[in-house]
Amino acid sequence: MIKMLTNATFAAALLASMSANTAPGRSYVPVVTPNGTTLPYQMDHGLKVFRLVAEKVKRELAPGMVINVWGYNGQSPGPTIEAVEGDRVRILVTNHLPEDTSVHWHGVLLPNGMDGVQGLNQPHIKPGETFAYEFTLRQSGTQMYHPHADETLQMALGMEGFFIIHPRHERKRIDRDFAIFLHEWDVPFGAAAPNPATMTDFNMFTFNSRAFPGTAPLVVKKGQRVRVRLANLSMDSHPIHIHGVHFAETGTDGGPTPPSAQLPETTVNVPPGSTRDIEFVADAAGDWAMHCHKTHHTMNQMAHDVPNLTGVDQSGIEEKVRGLLPGYMSMGENGMGDMMDMGHPKNTLPMMTGAGQFGSVDMGGMFTVVKVREGITSYADPGHYQNPPGTVAHKVADENAPGQPTNHDPHHGHGHGGAD
Ligand SMILES: [Cu+2]
Numbered sequence: 001m002i003k004m005l006t007n008a009t010f011a012a013a014l015l016a017s018m019s020a021n022t023a024p025g026r027s028y029v030p031v032v033t034p035n036g037t038t039l040p041y042q043m044d045h046g047l048k049v050f051r052l053v054a055e056k057v058k059r060e061l062a063p064g065m066v067i068n069v070w071g072y073n074g075q076s077p078g079p080t081i082e083a084v085e086g087d088r089v090r091i092l093v094t095n096h097l098p099e100d101t102s103v104h105w106h107g108v109l110l111p112n113g114m115d116g117v118q119g120l121n122q123p124h125i126k127p128g129e130t131f132a133y134e135f136t137l138r139q140s141g142t143q144m145y146h147p148h149a150d151e152t153l154q155m156a157l158g159m160e161g162f163f164i165i166h167p168r169h170e171r172k173r174i175d176r177d178f179a180i181f182l183h184e185w186d187v188p189f190g191a192a193a194p195n196p197a198t199m200t201d202f203n204m205f206t207f208n209s210r211a212f213p214g215t216a217p218l219v220v221k222k223g224q225r226v227r228v229r230l231a232n233l234s235m236d237s238h239p240i241h242i243h244g245v246h247f248a249e250t251g252t253d254g255g256p257t258p259p260s261a262q263l264p265e266t267t268v269n270v271p272p273g274s275t276r277d278i279e280f281v282a283d284a285a286g287d288w289a290m291h292c293h294k295t296h297h298t299m300n301q302m303a304h305d306v307p308n309l310t311g312v313d314q315s316g317i318e319e320k321v322r323g324l325l326p327g328y329m330s331m332g333e334n335g336m337g338d339m340m341d342m343g344h345p346k347n348t349l350p351m352m353t354g355a356g357q358f359g360s361v362d363m364g365g366m367f368t369v370v371k372v373r374e375g376i377t378s379y380a381d382p383g384h385y386q387n388p389p390g391t392v393a394h395k396v397a398d399e400n401a402p403g404q405p406t407n408h409d410p411h412h413g414h415g416h417g418g419a420d
Helices: 007-016 151-156 317-324
Strands: 041-044 047-062 065-072 081-084 088-095 104-106 130-136 141-146 161-166 176-185 204-207 218-221 225-232 238-242 247-252 267-270 274-281 286-292 353-356 359-363 367-373
Touching (some): 141 225, 141 247, 218 225, 225 238, 225 267, 238 274, 267 274
Parallel strands (some): 047 088, 176 225
Antiparallel strands (some): 088 130
């Protein structure tokens, strides 16, 4: 029997009954790859058969910017592979690249000859050739796949994807399960090709190869238990921070973290060559920011060598310099937030941008929003959060306005709450 299971089938089944924990016939809640897809498979005599095509692809990082990268099946990151502990899988890899490749199944326990290091474990997959990998999954967790051939170039150009292995029986109910690949690129201003030779000086930072405001929000129903799987094959670590919740780190590419070792956290550092799973209950409605906490990683194509002119009155100077150096831009006198209105070359994103309901968000890169809503019946973007009356920080008429808290209440000295 050949049976095709598609991501759309899963999504339809999931939306048909949001209260159900699993789609019909599944022992798990399918993973959602924001701005990405899940790889369909076919059953062949009890094997799950997956097909990957390594090829050049075009990727829109955000509206207004498309780059030429390498990936799988027309995508970067490649589609998410999803299977279950105990499954036997066959993965057919076809090379449509101009050079040799191979695929390493990062963190998957398998026979040595399936490990994918070209030359060491297998012959090179030459352009035009198809190789079969076949093994039985004897673990669960968040793993990855990536080339082990001309690694610097092929991974820098975006060849990577999730390999998610669900346990036969989930230890805890999970309602929403997201997978986000962290990546960084060096794309010269106005160019479409990332520079794979760059070692440290990256200027674009992405969640599933999308930069804010191009990143899809994570839409969650209030009260749901949420897992976010993060993976990193870039040159830097990325400390990912989520507002509004405390989460636990529940797994790595080394498998599930024992409950006794799970620390409550608000930021999880994801080092190069690793994955991290975090879990939380979405118990507070709102639009909660989720972002890398390296501040330069929430900016797009920043000019790193701008002179520091914070606090310097530059009236008239920039125009004069631009007469000599077209395109010159200085750091804003009052910070960088006001640099976003400057003109920029073609195929280049503004450094910090994104419109919120109260104004510009002044963010870019590795930034998205976890949208927690009460009683939703669809995971479509619900728009801006409607704050209950009286719960938004607001401007006051003057700093000593009546009704505002004061630090000099004679009955409650020095914050001791009147105990003295
Ligand atoms: Cu980062």
